[in-house]
Amino acid sequence: MNYNNSARYRRTPQRPECGLHEDEPVIPQSKLQKEVPSFPLSVFPTAIRNIVETLVEFEHFNVNFIAASMFTTFAAAMGNRWTVRFSATWVERPIMYVALVGYPSCGKTPLLRLALSPLLNLDHEYDREYCAKLKAYKQWGAKSPKERAALSLPEEMERPRRRCHVVVDATIEALIGAMRDNPQGVILYSDELESLFANFNRYNSSDESYFLSAFSGTPFKYIRKSADEHIFLPNPYCSIFGSTQPGRLAKQFGGERVVNGFSSRFLKVYPDITDMPTWGTERMPDGVMEQWERIIRKVVTFDFKGKEQPMELTFSLEAHRKLCQWKESVNNAI
Template sequence: MATTNNGAPNTLGSIRGSNISFKNKDTENNSKIDLSDLEKDFSVLTEKNENPFPTEVFPKDLQAIIYHAHNNYQFSIDYLGAGCLSAMSAAIGISYKVEVLQGWLEKCNLFMVIVGRTGDAKSHALNFCFKPIQKREKALFQKYEQEMRDYERSLGGDQEKVEKPFLERLLINDSTPEALIQAHSNNKRSLCIYMDELHGWIKNFNRYNSSGEEQTYLTLWSGGVITVDRVSSKSIRLDDPFIGVIGGTQISVLKEFAKGGRSANGFLDRMLFVFPEVQKNIKWSDNKQDEIIMQNYFAIITDLIDLKLNPNNESNIICFEAEAKKFLFDWQNARPENYLFEYERSIEVKLQQYVIRFALILQLVFNICEDKTDKEIQLFAVKGGIKLFEYFYFNAIKVRDETIKKNYNESLSELQRTILDDLPSNSSFSTADAIKIACIIVNGKPRISERQVKTYLKDRKLFKKVSHGFYQKIQ
C-alpha cells in the first residue's frame, strides 16, 4: 500500500480520496458525466468491433485504469481487460471458493492466451496488468534472501538448526511439471504460470511419452488432487491446487495449441483466448502516467492478495444469493442442446463453468472497490460473468476457424445435412431467411441458435457470399 505524509498506511478508500470518485452507475444515479462510459461509447462509435471486451463488467475504478493505460500506451483494451482479470484471479487464489451446489466448490483459476501479431504489445500490456503482483514478488524475494543468509549462518554455529527457507511466490515461468508442483507445494494459496510466449509451454507437452504432462494440466484446471512420486526425492501431494496460466502467442502459432489431440480431449476448450477484432499499430508517445489511478490499481490487487483464509486455514466459501442463482441456472438450462459442430458443445460446457469463476472474481473485486462485505455472489456478478462468456465464446470459435482444417471428404453431421437441405437451392437467401429456416422450434426450443447459423454461413465450402447479408449454396 502507499503511505500518507505522516507515515500512516493508506487504505484503498483513502487513496481514492483525492481522485475522481467512480461510482457504479447501477447503484448511484446522478447527473455527473462518467468518464469510463464516455470512453466505452467512443470506442463503440469509432471502431467497427463485433466483439469488444466488456469493460463494463468491472468496477469504475478498474475501468478507469484500463482506459488510462489504453489512452497512454495504446495497449489493446482486450489485452488490458483480460490481463486485469487474470491478475485478479492469481491474486485471489484459494482464499475464496464459490459453492454452486452441495459438494460442488469452484475456484477462480483461469487459463488465458493472449493472441496477436508481432509488435502488438502483448507482453507490455500483460506486464502493466501484473505489475502489482511483480512488486509483491520482489518483496518476497528480498525476504527470501535475508532468510537464506540467516539459514547459512546457522549451519556453522552452535545454535538450533534453522529450517531451510523456501521462496514464496505467486508467479512462475519455469513450466516443467516438476518445477511447477515443487513450487506449488511451498505456495499452496496460488501459483500462476506467467510467460511472454506460451508456444514454449505447449511445445514441451509430452516431450517424454510417459510424462502425462497434458493430463496433469487438465487436472490442475479442474482443481483435482495431484500426487507426484519421484525416485530421487520425496512424494508430493497437492490436495487443493490452484494453477492459473497467462501468456501470449502469435496467430501463426495457434495451430500448435490444437495438435496432439488437444482439440479433442478438451484441453483447447479450457483456454480463454483473447483475440482482438481491432488491432492498431502502436505509436510511441511520452504521455505521463496518472499516479493516483495507478495507486488505485496497486491497492485493488494488493487487497485481493491479502484476502485471508478462514480460521481453519481453509478457503472461505461464498454462495450465490437466491436471485443470482436462479438467473444463472435459468440461463444455463436455456442454452442450446444441439450443435452443428462437436467442438461447439465442448467450448460451451467449459465456458459455462468459467461463468462461475468470473462471477466470483467480479464479486470480490466489487467488494474491495466499493468497501462492501457481501457474503453472497449477487446478480450483477452473474450477469457480468455471462457477458465474459459471450466474449470468450466468440474468440474460441474464431480460434477454431484458425486451427481446424475441415475435411470435406467426411460426411457432414445429420443436423448439418438437414439444415443444408432445408435452405433454398436455386436462389440466394438472406441471413434472416437462414435464421428463420434453421432455427425452427423443435420440442419447444429452436433447433440451433442464431449465432450458430451465422457461423455455419461462413463455411466457404458450403456457401458463397453474393452480397452483403445474402448467401447462396455451392452446388
C-alpha cells in the same frame, strides 16, 4: 469512451489450415464478418474500470487485452483463498487458462507484464526475505552443537522455502514445488505460449494430462524417488497466462487438443485489431498503476482472522438464474 476501431481497416477473419475445423463448409463472407464482442467493462468495480479506461485512453492499449489481463491477475491473487458454490456438489476456484491472441507488435507483451507487476513485485520482496533466511540457515548449519548452544541458537532449524506467486516457463517438477511452497497458488506466466507447449512431454509424457486435471484443481500426489520426496497437494491452484499469434492457433490448440478438452480450457482473447497501437503524447495521470498495486496487494494479503479454510461465496438467486440461462445458450449453440 468509444473503443470500436474503424471499419475501414477491418481484416478478413483468418481460417486455420488444419486442426480446428475439419470438413467445414464454405461460409459466405457476409456471414463471417460479424462484430467481435468486446470485454464487458461493467463487470468491474469502478476503481478497476477506471484503471482500464485510463490505460486505453493514454497508453492506447487494446481494451480487451488489458481487461482480460487484469481479470486473470485478480483471479491469481485470489488463488485458493476464495471459492464459489454453484450447487450442493460443485464448488469452483478461480483457476484460469488465458491466451492473448494477436499479431506481433499489437501490444500483448507489455500488458502481460503490466497486469502481473503487483505479483512480481511481491515475489521480489519474498525473494529478498528468502535470501536473508537462507543466509541465516547456512550460518546455523556451519556451527557445532556447542557453538549453537553458546549463541542461544535453536537445536533444529528447517531450511527456508522460496515463496512466489508467478512462475515463469517452469517444468512440472518446479511448478509443483512452487505450489507446495505457496499453498495460496501460483500463476504460470509464459510470454509466448509456444515455449510452454514445446516443453510438454519433453521430460515426462504426462505433462499435458497434468494440466488437463489441474484446471479443475484435482488433488495431486508427486513422488520423486531420486530425492525420496513425497508431495501431496490437496488443493493445487495454478492458472496459466500467456500470448500467442493467430497463425499458431491450429498447432497449439487444434487436433488432439480439441478432442481431449485442452483447447476448451483456454479463454482465447482474440480482438479484431485493425490498427496497431500508437504512441501518444499525453502523459497518463499519476498514481494509476499504484492504485492497481494496492488493489492486488489487498487481495493477496486479505486477513481471514486466522481461518485456514477458504471463504466460500454463493450466487444470489438472480445471478444463478442468469448463469443457468447462459449455460443453456452455450449448449444450444454447440
